[in-house]
Amino acid sequence: MPALVLLGAQWGDEGKGKATDLLGGSVDYVVRYQGGNNAGHTVVVGDQKYALHLLPSGILSPGCTPVIGNGVVVDPSVLFSELSGLNERGVDTSKLLISGNAHIITPYNVTVDKVTERFLGKRKIGTTGRGIGPTYADKINRVGIRVQDLYDESILTQKVEAALDAKNQMLTKLYNRRAIATGQVVEELLGYADKLAPYVADTVLVLNQALDDDKVVLFEGGQGTLLDIDHGTYPFVTSSNPTAGGACTGAGVGPTKISRVIGILKAYTTRVGAGPFPTELFDEDGEALRRIGGERGVTTGRDRRCGWFDAVIARYATRVNGLTDFFLTKLDVLTGWEQIPVCVAYEIDGKRVEELPYSQSDFHHAKPVYEMLPGWSEDISKAKTFAELPKNAQAYVKALEEMSGAPISAIGVGPGRDETIEINSFL
Ligand code: GDP
Ligand code: IMO
Ligand code: MG
Numbered sequence: 001m002p003a004l005v006l007l008g009a010q011w012g013d014e015g016k017g018k019a020t021d022l023l024g025g026s027v028d029y030v031v032r033y034q035g036g037n038n039a040g041h042t043v044v045v046g047d048q049k050y051a052l053h054l055l056p057s058g059i060l061s062p063g064c065t066p067v068i069g070n071g072v073v074v075d076p077s078v079l080f081s082e083l084s085g086l087n088e089r090g091v092d093t094s095k096l097l098i099s100g101n102a103h104i105i106t107p108y109n110v111t112v113d114k115v116t117e118r119f120l121g122k123r124k125i126g127t128t129g130r131g132i133g134p135t136y137a138d139k140i141n142r143v144g145i146r147v148q149d150l151y152d153e154s155i156l157t158q159k160v161e162a163a164l165d166a167k168n169q170m171l172t173k174l175y176n177r178r179a180i181a182t183g184q185v186v187e188e189l190l191g192y193a194d195k196l197a198p199y200v201a202d203t204v205l206v207l208n209q210a211l212d213d214d215k216v217v218l219f220e221g222g223q224g225t226l227l228d229i230d231h232g233t234y235p236f237v238t239s240s241n242p243t244a245g246g247a248c249t250g251a252g253v254g255p256t257k258i259s260r261v262i263g264i265l266k267a268y269t270t271r272v273g274a275g276p277f278p279t280e281l282f283d284e285d286g287e288a289l290r291r292i293g294g295e296r297g298v299t300t301g302r303d304r305r306c307g308w309f310d311a312v313i314a315r316y317a318t319r320v321n322g323l324t325d326f327f328l329t330k331l332d333v334l335t336g337w338e339q340i341p342v343c344v345a346y347e348i349d350g351k352r353v354e355e356l357p358y359s360q361s362d363f364h365h366a367k368p369v370y371e372m373l374p375g376w377s378e379d380i381s382k383a384k385t386f387a388e389l390p391k392n393a394q395a396y397v398k399a400l401e402e403m404s405g406a407p408i409s410a411i412g413v414g415p416g417r418d419e420t421i422e423i424n425s426f427l
Contacts, residue, residue, distance in 0.1 A: 002216045002259055004426060005247045006327075008224025009263035009317035011271040012242075013297075013304060015329035015412055016264045017041025020057035020220045022410075022417055026427050028215035029065045029207065030058020033250030034240035035222030036073040036105060036135070037082075038128040040298025044415040048089070051298050055082050056220050059093060066093075067203050070101035071240065071250020073135040074147065075110075076192040098196065099203040100148035106160070107188065108167055108180045109134040115175045125236055126273030128299050136239035138163055147200055150193040153186070160185050204252030211257050216427060219247040225263075225317040226271075233363065236275025244321040262426060263323040263406065265314055267331045267396075270304040272297050278366045279307035279343045293333040310343040310368065311403035316356040318405035325424065326404060328397060329412035331389075332419075337375040340396060343368035344403060373399055381414040386423055 006023070008014045021043040024030055037053035043060055044050075052059070054074065056066040068074060083093050109131035116134070117124045127133060138144040143163040149156045161182045168179040210217055223242040226232045231243050240246065244261045248254060268289055271277045281289070286306045289295065295304035317323060334340055346353045346366035357363050376390040383389050389397070389411075401408045409424040 003211055003253060003257045004260040004262060005219040005244050005258055006262045007221030007242055007321060009265040010224050010269055010313060011226045012224040013270055014224060014264040014266045016220060017043045017052060017057045019264050019327045021060055022420060023218055023426060024058040024061030024064050027064055027218045029067055029210055029217045030056040031067040031069050031217060031219045031251050032056045032072050033069045033219050034071045034242055034246045035238060036132050037075055037078045038130050038132045038238060038299060039222035042298055045417055053082060053299060054078055060091060065095045068098040068102055069203055069251035070099040071246060073103050073105050073132060075105035096199050097201040097203050097206060098147060098199045100200050102147050103135055103139045103144045104147060105131040105135045106145055106185060115177060133239040150189055157186050207251055207253055219251060225320060226313060231320045233275045260324045261321050262325045262327055263317050263321060265326045265328050267328055267334055268309050269307045270295050272302055272304050276364050277305055277307060278346060279310045279368045280305050281307045293330055308341045308343055312346060312356055314404035323406040325409040326406050327410040328408045331411050332381050332413045335380055336377055339372045340375050341370040342373055344371045345369040381419060383413055383421055386421055
């Protein structure tokens with residue numbers, strides 16, 4: 001019965017890695033269902049800090065089986081370097097399962113990602129350059145390479161040839177790059193086959209059987225709601241569905257199995273890459289949030305754009321994901337502000353708008369309408385219960401909860417596993 005989805009409620013980097021790791025000790029499976037190594041999930045255990053990209057954060061919990069679902073795109077070279085990095089630090093990764101239907105990020109997908117971004121110039125998306133979009137494009141165009149293709153050389157060769165036919169035309173004629181040879185790609189991919197084999201499984205069957213046996217399965221989203229290809233700020237999005245429905249398609253589990261959908265919500269807002277961001281700050285407050293919050297990309301090292309909390313976005317995330325709970329993170333970062341502005345609505349062409357407009361032109365023009373909430377100056381990083389928080393911090397949380405449309409069931413007051421206030425249990 002207990003299948004939980006944990007996903008980003010904003011533009012990613014909300015603290016999903018920490019939240020997943022926290023629950024990892026009590027769940028049987030942690031499943032990535034979309035995205036790939038564009039994700040950067042930080043987990044802090046004691047004095048150890050881990051940066052995970054492709055692997056589910058549950059890999060750090062010994063009792064838990066980590067799963068890479070069919071909806072994920074897998075770069076084998078990244079996979080093996082991440083695995084060996086963890087093994088060197090004493091983490092056992094032998095339980096990992098990878099769907100045979102997951103698509104492979106090939107070297108030419110990475111090349112295409114980089115050249116198309118360069119070609120877009122000022123209009124670029126600001127992708128992570130990891131080949132994510134082109135790999136999903138190949139999947140939808142039905143010229144993708146799947147993990148299972150590595151086990152049939154003849155099929156693999158035909159598929160790589162088919163994928164490269166059009167790409168080489170594009171690379172040589174449009175982008176002035178050298179053509180990529182089929183044989184070279186096939187050879188590289190076949191080189192991964194034996195090493196990958198012990199992990200490859202029918203993950204759909206495994207997960208459904210686990211749920212039938214009453215095991216606890218946690219689906220860990222990459223990215224965030226506003227980066228969703230359907231529900232995000234298109235075209236400034238990633239090429240998959242981080243929203244709750246993505247867990248069903250990306251893992252092969254029916255929606256009737258999912259009992260809880262937890263939105264990870266930062267107490268302020270950040271975004272990496274291009275695209276609209278109504279509450280973005282360009283002043284000292286933005287700098288302070290970046291500095292205090294350590295807001296620098298785990299994957300690309302880019303500075304994150306920072307702004308105040310946006311309740312319109314939080315309400316939208318509640319709606320499109322059917323959120324049952326929020327996990328509010330990084331409340332500690334807001335300590336020290338006398339007053340904290342919170343965006344409660346937008347003003348668009350002189351009109352007050354309470355909900356996220358579907359029109360991109362409207363969203364690009366949206367100006368935040370702020371309400372000022374009183375701040376606090378006490379250190380909250382040692383607080384273990386809601387009652388231990390200063391009154392103004394309690395009021396801030398309660399106000400966000402009311403505006404956002406789902407209960408806040410946990411609060412992060414620091415990056416560590418134990419720096420969390422649990423209000424309602426997730427399990
Ligand atoms: P993810 O991509 O959603 O997993 O988030 P990232 O790991 O990219 O970014 C979140 C950052 O915030 C990481 O450096 C975490 O260690 C850190 N973090 C998570 N929760 C908290 C919290 O409650 N307080 C503080 N100060 N840091 C946190
Ligand atoms: P986690 O899981 C924040 C952003 C990129 C870019 C856009 C498209 O750590 O929250 P892509 O390479 O996916 O085609 O880039 O999406 N992006 C993220 N931003 N956190 C992430 O992951 C992201 N993954 C992709 O910056 O704007
Ligand atoms: Mg991240």
